[in-house]
Amino acid sequence: MFNxxxxxxxxxxxxxxxxxxxxxFVLGIGFSIPGMGLESLKFINSVEKQxxxxxxxxxxxxxxxxxxxxxxxxxxxxxxxxxxxxxTINFYEQNNDRQDLIEEYSAYAKQWFDKTWxxxxxxxxxxxxxxxxxxxxxxxxxxxxxxxxxxxxxxGLAWLxxxxxxxxxxxxxxxxxxxxxxxxxxxxxxxxxxxYTSQKPDGIKINSSAGTYIVNNKVWFFNVQNNxxxxxxxxxxxxxxNLTKSDRPTDIxxxxxxxxxxxxxxxxxxxxxxxxxxxxxIVFGVAIxxxxxxxxxxx
Numbered sequence: 466m467f468n469x470x471x472x473x474x475x476x477x478x479x480x481x482x483x484x485x486x487x488x489x490f491v492l493g494i495g496f497s498i499p500g501m502g503l504e505s506l507k508f509i510n511s512v513e514k515q516x517x518x519x520x521x522x523x524x525x526x527x528x529x530x531x532x533x534x535x536x537x538x539x540x541x542x543x544x545x546x547x548x549x550x551x552x553t554i555n556f557y558e559q560n561n562d563r564q565d566l567i568e569e570y571s572a573y574a575k576q577w578f579d580k581t582w583x584x585x586x587x588x589x590x591x592x593x594x595x596x597x598x599x600x601x602x603x604x605x606x607x608x609x610x611x612x613x614x615x616x617x618x619x620x621g622l623a624w625l626x627x628x629x630x631x632x633x634x635x636x637x638x639x640x641x642x643x644x645x646x647x648x649x650x651x652x653x654x655x656x657x658x659x660x661y662t663s664q665k666p667d668g669i670k671i672n673s674s675a676g677t678y679i680v681n682n683k684v685w686f687f688n689v690q691n692n693x694x695x696x697x698x699x700x701x702x703x704x705x706x707n708l709t710k711s712d713r714p715t716d717i718x719x720x721x722x723x724x725x726x727x728x729x730x731x732x733x734x735x736x737x738x739x740x741x742x743x744x745x746x747i748v749f750g751v752a753i754x755x756x757x758x759x760x761x762x763x764x
Contacts, residue, residue, distance in 0.1 A: 489748045493741025500621020500734045501643060504725035505609075509602055511723035512683055516602075519687075519714035522595040525694060528704045529589040533666065537702055538586050541668030541693065542597060546574040548661065548669040549601055549686060550608050555676030557658070573611070577604055591704060594694065614639060617646075617727070621734035625741070634734045643727035646679045649719055655681040663689065665696055680719050688716040 527534060550570040554563060581600055585592055609617040616624040616633060624630045633639050658675035669689060675681075691714045698708045 486745075486748055489740055489745045493737055493739075493745050494622065495737070496733050497622040497625050497737025497741055498620050499730055500619065500624050501614075501616045501725075501727045501730035502619045502621065502624070504647075504727055504730045505606075505617050507723045508679065508725045509606070511721070512687075513599060513602060515687065515717050515721055516595065516598045519691075519717070520595050520598055520694075522593060524705070524712075525594040525697070525708070526704045527592045527594070527697075528702060529585070529591045531702045533700060533702050534589060535586055536666045537697070537700075538582060538592070540666045541697075542582070542592075543575060543578045544668035544670055545597075545690070545693070546578050546601065546604060547571045548671050549604060550574050551671045552659070552674045552682060552686065553608065553613075553677040554674055556673040557675060570608070570612070573608070574604070577607065598690075614642065616730075616734070621730060621737055624734060625738060631738060631742075634731060634738065640728060640731055643731055646677055647725050647727045648678050649680045649724060650678055652681055652684055652719055656685055659685055661689070663693060663696075665700060668693060680722050680724055683722060684717055684719055691716060 527537065547570070550573065551567055554560075554566055554570070556563065560566070582592065584590075606618045610619075614633065615627055615630070616639070619627075621634075624634060627633075655675055655678060658673070660671075660673035662670045662672065695710055695713045697703060698710060698712065
């Protein structure tokens with residue numbers, strides 16, 4: 466086939482084959498990279514923007530020397546972490562393991578809390594609510610990876626090559642959960658479904674939750690924390706004693722946050738799999754022998 470080709474045509478063939486191989490490989494990488502993780506990152510960035518705008522650094526700082534500091538940290542703040550995790554459980558679905566999940570989430574939240582804030586409590590160091598709020602985001606990411614799906618907080622490429630990742634990407638349960646997570650319902654309805662108590666110094670305790678419609682859940686959680694901040698102002702435990710109820714952070718709405726499209730991320734990961742691990746090996750398998758033959762015939 467290649468015997469009668471001129472040297473120029475052989476170079477064109479070699480270049481074309483190399484180009485096709487590169488194209489399929491690059492497309493595979495390109496489709497694989499975003500996954501659900503990129504959508505999560507956009508959502509997280511929108512939440513952190515609201516944190517820095519509404520709860521700016523150095524404004525709401527817990528006084529480590531205040532007599533109530535340890536009580537507030539080991540009750541109110543700890544329960545905030547627990548509520549953050551437990552609120553992702555849907556109490557309105559039949560689940561025989563719900564109580565076990567609540568206990569496991571609570572234990573994990575306490576473990577995270579102790580590791581993060583144990584030293585600060587022991588040494589009576591001042592703690593900024595801005596720092597706590599950002600750490601709660603890191604905690605959210607940890608909960609998502611540990612109890613939900615690795616793909617939520619990693620690139621599609623990392624998800625693809627994780628043991629069991631391909632099976633997870635193509636699983637119907639993954640798609641269904643992602644669709645549920647990205648769905649946004651009326652915020653008033655969601656708030657009504659969230660049953661909880663908020664008392665000093667215990668903070669928030671979840672009695673019943675609608676689970677994680679991720680945007681609705683974060684709006685509810687953010688705004689409930691604003692009410693807790695008012696209680697803290699009244700208790701006079703911030704270093705700035707000039708704070709008043711009027712300093713309560715402004716509530717946010719669903720329009721203030723990025724609405725992630727997790728199912729798009731899944732579809733891109735699937736496409737990346739096809740290009741990278743199905744089509745690319747086929748193209749390489751066909752092209753490499755042809756390149757070898759052309760190279761030999763050139764000599």
